[in-house]
Amino acid sequence: MGFISFADSLRLSRDEARKLARQYINPGLVTMMGLLNFDKQFTKAQGVSVWDKDGREFLDFLGGYGALNLGHNPPEVIEALQAVMERPNILQVTINPFAAALAANLAAVTPGDLERVFFCNSGTEAVEGALKLARAYSRKPTILYMDGAFHGKTLGSLSVSGREKYRKPFQPLLSGCEQIPFGDAAALEKRLQQGDVAAVIVEPIQGENGIKVPPDGYLATMRELCNKHEALMIADEVQTGFGRTGKLFGCEHENVVPDIMCLAKSLSGSMVPIGAVIARPTVWDKVYGGMENATLHTSTFGGNTLACAAGLAALETIINRRLPERTAELGNYFLEQTRKLAERHPVIKEVRGRGLLIGIEFKEREGLADRLTGGKLSELAREYYGAMVAGSLLNDEQVITVFTLNNPNVIRLEPPLIVTKEQIDQVLAALDRALGKTGSLTKAALTTAKSMFSGLLKRN
Ligand SMILES: Cc1ncc(COP(=O)(O)O)c(C=O)c1O
Numbered sequence: 001m002g003f004i005s006f007a008d009s010l011r012l013s014r015d016e017a018r019k020l021a022r023q024y025i026n027p028g029l030v031t032m033m034g035l036l037n038f039d040k041q042f043t044k045a046q047g048v049s050v051w052d053k054d055g056r057e058f059l060d061f062l063g064g065y066g067a068l069n070l071g072h073n074p075p076e077v078i079e080a081l082q083a084v085m086e087r088p089n090i091l092q093v094t095i096n097p098f099a100a101a102l103a104a105n106l107a108a109v110t111p112g113d114l115e116r117v118f119f120c121n122s123g124t125e126a127v128e129g130a131l132k133l134a135r136a137y138s139r140k141p142t143i144l145y146m147d148g149a150f151h152g153k154t155l156g157s158l159s160v161s162g163r164e165k166y167r168k169p170f171q172p173l174l175s176g177c178e179q180i181p182f183g184d185a186a187a188l189e190k191r192l193q194q195g196d197v198a199a200v201i202v203e204p205i206q207g208e209n210g211i212k213v214p215p216d217g218y219l220a221t222m223r224e225l226c227n228k229h230e231a232l233m234i235a236d237e238v239q240t241g242f243g244r245t246g247k248l249f250g251c252e253h254e255n256v257v258p259d260i261m262c263l264a265k266s267l268s269g270s271m272v273p274i275g276a277v278i279a280r281p282t283v284w285d286k287v288y289g290g291m292e293n294a295t296l297h298t299s300t301f302g303g304n305t306l307a308c309a310a311g312l313a314a315l316e317t318i319i320n321r322r323l324p325e326r327t328a329e330l331g332n333y334f335l336e337q338t339r340k341l342a343e344r345h346p347v348i349k350e351v352r353g354r355g356l357l358i359g360i361e362f363k364e365r366e367g368l369a370d371r372l373t374g375g376k377l378s379e380l381a382r383e384y385y386g387a388m389v390a391g392s393l394l395n396d397e398q399v400i401t402v403f404t405l406n407n408p409n410v411i412r413l414e415p416p417l418i419v420t421k422e423q424i425d426q427v428l429a430a431l432d433r434a435l436g437k438t439g440s441l442t443k444a445a446l447t448t449a450k451s452m453f454s455g456l457l458k459r460n
Contacts, residue, residue, distance in 0.1 A: 059400065066240075081309060113280050127262050130262050133297075137232065142177075199260075200222060233259050245356075401413060
């Protein structure tokens with residue numbers, strides 16, 4: 001295939017796209033998606049639904065890993081984008097009014113005196129911005145992070161993320177980053193007492209670690225301990241932000257005001273990449289205050305017109321439609337009903353979450369792999385049972401979900417916050433069928449598993 005025009009790209013078949021991606025993007029990823037039959041050709045998306053080229057509707061309960069709080073192609077965001085199409089998108093010699101307005105709105109809706117905003121283009125960049133700010137502010141050497149944490153995959157974010165698989169090939173990572181157990185206030189206090197900690201970074205609910213909710217009071221205690229030991233508290237709200245957990249921000253469940261908050265994903269309503277760090281003025285001013293320090297940390301695309309216009313429209317929509325309150329209500333219902341499913345399906349180990357951030361953890365399934373592979377791949381089966389259930393949900397039930405990155409034995413239920421109760425009921429029924437009446441895998445999931453394992457065996 002020669003040079004591909006935009007018009008040609010609109011007409012690419014699934015196989016052509018696959019072939020190009022195999023050669024020019026990531027062959028392993030193409031193989032992995034093919035094994036699970038995940039890479040369907042989706043040609044239309046609106047709200048909670050996406051449609052394949054044959055017009056079949058799928059419910060998206062992955063929700064862009066938290067980037068689709070307003071669903072696919074939200075009309076309010078599209079309208080805002082269209083309204084600024086003739087404005088300069090990037091023109092760094094001037095103050096962008098949309099960036100200024102969005103920053104003011106973020107200061108108004110985030111807790112306490114969080115006020116100064118730096119705009120970037122992704123979650124991991126927001127985390128990098130937070131880590132740099134904390135280091136420069138405090139001058140102490142240590143940053144504490146939680147086991148199982150996920151903060152992104154650039155070098156700094158990876159240095160404060162928990163999963164060994166993602167860290168190992170890139171070592172040595174940033175020095176001074178130390179892991180502590182998530183949810184353990186006593187361990188945190190003990191480590192803070194050494195007096196060398198610049199900051200503690202935490203997700204109010206750990207998303208990629210399998211939707212783990214900390215014990216009640218943990219975040220509030222962390223706030224007190226950070227005050228006492230003069231360490232900054234960084235809340236990574238990249239996934240928990242903008243209504244996902246039933247409050248606008250996850251740390252509001254414990255009335256906590258962090259010193260620095262990281263934002264991204266749903267901030268711009270999914271159409272344009274965006275990230276942001278918001279900090280207390282006392283912290284920000286010490287590092288970036290004054291003309292000589294004003295350009296210490298910058299980003300070419302950060303605060304561009306399209307991203308900020310989308311952000312203004314998305315935030316306004318989330319607030320006007322009272323999505324956090326609605327999410328709290330629907331989330332309680334969804335969680336309760338999913339827990340009822342667990343009573344009928346012994347394969348479910350635990351259901352947990354808050355708002356519309358729900359994880360289903362499965363029991364380990366060594367027997368399955370032994371049956372399929374003569375015992376060779378029990379470790380893979382342990383890792384990918386969640387993927388098999390997700391494969392069955394997609395291929396038999398037309399429901400999109402995936403496992404969590406740091407804990408593949410957990411599937412996530414993270415639909416757009418505009419989801420209806422009827423759509424939730426549809427997915428509950430689909431889950432019930434997919435898991436089977438006896439709690440064993442359905443025939444289709446076994447087929448998925450078989451093709452996956454035979455594929456893996458061939459390739460290993
Ligand atoms: C809590 C958290 N922080 C940071 C990130 C990284 O965001 P991005 O993929 O936009 O870099 C993620 C992504 O899933 C996340 O869940």
